[in-house]
Amino acid sequence: MKEISNRSATYHFSIEQKFTAGLVLLGTEIKSIRSGKASFNDSFCVLHQGEIWIRNLHIAEYHFGTSNNHNPTRERKLLLTKKEIKKIETKIKERGNTLIPLKIFIAENGYAKIEIALAKGKKLHDKRDSIKEKDVQRELKRSLKI
Numbered sequence: 001m002k003e004i005s006n007r008s009a010t011y012h013f014s015i016e017q018k019f020t021a022g023l024v025l026l027g028t029e030i031k032s033i034r035s036g037k038a039s040f041n042d043s044f045c046v047l048h049q050g051e052i053w054i055r056n057l058h059i060a061e062y063h064f065g066t067s068n069n070h071n072p073t074r075e076r077k078l079l080l081t082k083k084e085i086k087k088i089e090t091k092i093k094e095r096g097n098t099l100i101p102l103k104i105f106i107a108e109n110g111y112a113k114i115e116i117a118l119a120k121g122k123k124l125h126d127k128r129d130s131i132k133e134k135d136v137q138r139e140l141k142r143s144l145k146i
Helices: 025-036 082-093 124-145
Strands: 014-022 044-048 051-055 077-078 097-106 112-121
Touching: 014 082, 014 097, 025 097, 051 082, 051 112, 082 097, 082 112, 097 124
Parallel strands: none
Antiparallel strands: 014 077, 014 112, 044 051, 044 097, 051 077, 097 112
């Protein structure tokens, strides 16, 4: 199973610290994730009453699901330790920090995990720099293959 990644995250944000969290999912949601049917468009994480939730993460309805199928964009709880939640809470209170999802993957034990990151938004000139850097890396790979 390949991982499902949020490719626009590194373009819009500079990543400061990463965390791996568990996801509270329904049966049909895990089946959709295993088949690769999830999208990060407009998804974000919020801290609410000492818990971290992810909103707008679109997990497509399971094709073979019955009337028990799930709502594709429902809020899902993230499972982190209290120590990690406290660390995230103090960092989010600082100006400019936000919590964004980076990727979803299936761990070796079969559970779905999500990698989230504390990040700061990039300015326009930073985005241009990252585009230039990607172009340089792409050219280097091309020249090494030839």
